[in-house]
Amino acid sequence: MAIASTISISFTMIIFGLILMCFLSLFQASTKIGDQVELLVFLKDNVSAQDINGLVGTISNMEGVASVEYVSKHDAWEKFKKYFQNKINISDIKNPLPDTIKVRTKSPDYIAGLSKVISQFPQVDETRYPQQLLNTLNIMVQKITLIGSLLLIGFALASLVVISSTIKVSVLARREELEILELVGAEPNFIRMPYILEGSFIGFFSSLLAIFFFIFLSIFLSFTVVNINPPWSFFWPLNTSLWILMCFIIVFTGTFIGFLGSFISLRNVGKFSVTKDF
Amino acid sequence: MNPAIVFKNVSKIYHGQIFGLKEINLEVEKGDFVFIIGHSGAGKSTLLKLLYRALLPSSGEVYVNNMNLLKLKSKDIPVFRRTLGVVFQDVRLLPRKTAIENISLCLEMLGLSDREVKKRAYKSLELVKLSAKSRAFPNELSGGEQQRLAIARAISYYPTLLIADEPTGNIDLKTSWEIMSIFESLNRMGMTILITTHNPIIVSKMNKRVIQLKNGQVESDSLEPTPIVYEQI
Numbered sequence: 001m002a003i004a005s006t007i008s009i010s011f012t013m014i015i016f017g018l019i020l021m022c023f024l025s026l027f028q029a030s031t032k033i034g035d036q037v038e039l040l041v042f043l044k045d046n047v048s049a050q051d052i053n054g055l056v057g058t059i060s061n062m063e064g065v066a067s068v069e070y071v072s073k074h075d076a077w078e079k080f081k082k083y084f085q086n087k088i089n090i091s092d093i094k095n096p097l098p099d100t101i102k103v104r105t106k107s108p109d110y111i112a113g114l115s116k117v118i119s120q121f122p123q124v125d126e127t128r129y130p131q132q133l134l135n136t137l138n139i140m141v142q143k144i145t146l147i148g149s150l151l152l153i154g155f156a157l158a159s160l161v162v163i164s165s166t167i168k169v170s171v172l173a174r175r176e177e178l179e180i181l182e183l184v185g186a187e188p189n190f191i192r193m194p195y196i197l198e199g200s201f202i203g204f205f206s207s208l209l210a211i212f213f214f215i216f217l218s219i220f221l222s223f224t225v226v227n228i229n230p231p232w233s234f235f236w237p238l239n240t241s242l243w244i245l246m247c248f249i250i251v252f253t254g255t256f257i258g259f260l261g262s263f264i265s266l267r268n269v270g271k272f273s274v275t276k277d278f
Numbered sequence: 279m280n281p282a283i284v285f286k287n288v289s290k291i292y293h294g295q296i297f298g299l300k301e302i303n304l305e306v307e308k309g310d311f312v313f314i315i316g317h318s319g320a321g322k323s324t325l326l327k328l329l330y331r332a333l334l335p336s337s338g339e340v341y342v343n344n345m346n347l348l349k350l351k352s353k354d355i356p357v358f359r360r361t362l363g364v365v366f367q368d369v370r371l372l373p374r375k376t377a378i379e380n381i382s383l384c385l386e387m388l389g390l391s392d393r394e395v396k397k398r399a400y401k402s403l404e405l406v407k408l409s410a411k412s413r414a415f416p417n418e419l420s421g422g423e424q425q426r427l428a429i430a431r432a433i434s435y436y437p438t439l440l441i442a443d444e445p446t447g448n449i450d451l452k453t454s455w456e457i458m459s460i461f462e463s464l465n466r467m468g469m470t471i472l473i474t475t476h477n478p479i480i481v482s483k484m485n486k487r488v489i490q491l492k493n494g495q496v497e498s499d500s501l502e503p504t505p506i507v508y509e510q511i
Contacts, residue, residue: 180370183330184384184431185359 002202005166009206010213012159013254017210019155020249023148024242030141034108037137039115039129041101047123052099055123059103062117064110069102076100098125108134156253163261167199171265178269188269196262203258207251214246281305281341282439282470283329288338290324290494298324300494302338306472308438311465313481314474316491322474323367325491326443329472330364331355343439360388363432363469365442369424371416377403377427378412381434388435402430406460422453429460439470446477454480 041059043052052070060068077095084090103118105111111134115127171178181191218237238246283306290298299321306312314322327333328340331347340347343361350358371380381399390398403409406426416424425445432440442461446454458480465471475481481488490497 176370177372177374180372181383182356183332183359183364183366183370184387185356185435186384186387187356190387 005202006206008166009163010209012162013207013210014213016155017250019151026144030137034137037108039103039111041118041127042125043099043123044125051123064105066106067104071100073097073099160257160261163257164264167262168265191269192266195266199262200255200259204255207254210250211247282308284341286339288335291336297494308470311471311486313488320491321494326441329441330362363437363440365428365432365445367443369428373416376413381431385434398434402434406430422449442473
């Protein structure tokens, strides 16, 4: 029975893990995309080098700023020319580009606020950032979190039903033993404890099996899918901290569901030996 | 006197119409040795089940050691059962535990130390002359040995009241006498003994108080130890 329970719970935890993995991949993608978003600060003409340095220093010290990069109008124009040298003739055009400061934030949430503050500086002509992309990302993250959480909770409940039914079969098979223990005066918790420990251990062990499956899956994918380019590289591979989080969630959920499933299926302990009135 | 068991107008009705017991009134004093006899369906097992609170009476009151079992809360049932020694009709041993483990497990519930558990378990096996089979599983024991193991488990708590439901039901006469001699020595040690049986020879020769049930009612109660003739059973 323990083997059947372990196999059944392992499969359940694998499906649970796959949903969790999709959720974490989407979450990682949205975070990665968000991290790539920059706030571009265009400076007015004729701002002195001293003012620019001062401004870079001020922005660097602002809350939520991860990094600041100054690109002079000269460097920007050289880059532009290099990129378009064989495509259009730009040798006669005067450099139209402004001095620019590229600001990367710790989280996309900071961008709108920083843009508002930085645009007030006298040296700043205007600030730009992909407002629509950020809004879309924000909505996407919220939706992913909501749908992912609902799916995971739903599946955890389904797993609970599967596991408690599996354990219930094992309890029913030993009903006579449970009844004997009741008749000789065992407290319900004394009877339940070994089964609850067994259920928790089966949940824990099944989760470990599910994790082994994911380790093999990731090794297999790392060999078969060698060159991953954006946008897929945003999703896969998961970074180490998300892997650890995923393993932890699977082990915790599996063990907890094993514990809860046994507890639910043992709720009638204490009543087996008392015949109900007809 | 201080009775160990009191039944006051106890009736048990199954399915709302079938009487298991009908208006039973009886008292068993502490230290008594009592046989309950009667045909199948007379109400013997129902009476015993009421005593270890596997059943509740439809009406009336049951007292065991001055405890009103109707007022017993569910959470107190295990504690109450540990004050009784019960030998069940079908022995009810744990099949996956050895003889010594069957006894030890029950003693562990009392919160005794491992040493005390072991000591008491072996002592109980000794009393029923089963020490040599302490490591045997129930299916490796004969019917009589299983019955003795069930008695050893029941007396391991040092109960003041021992209830046995057909303890000689499926065993030969020689083994039955061995078991009866165990009960008799326990009774001499002060334990109240209540036994249901079908066996007329044993009841006749043991010369103890005999309560005869018929159709859920007390047909006769010898009150005093009396030899009984076979025809009555």
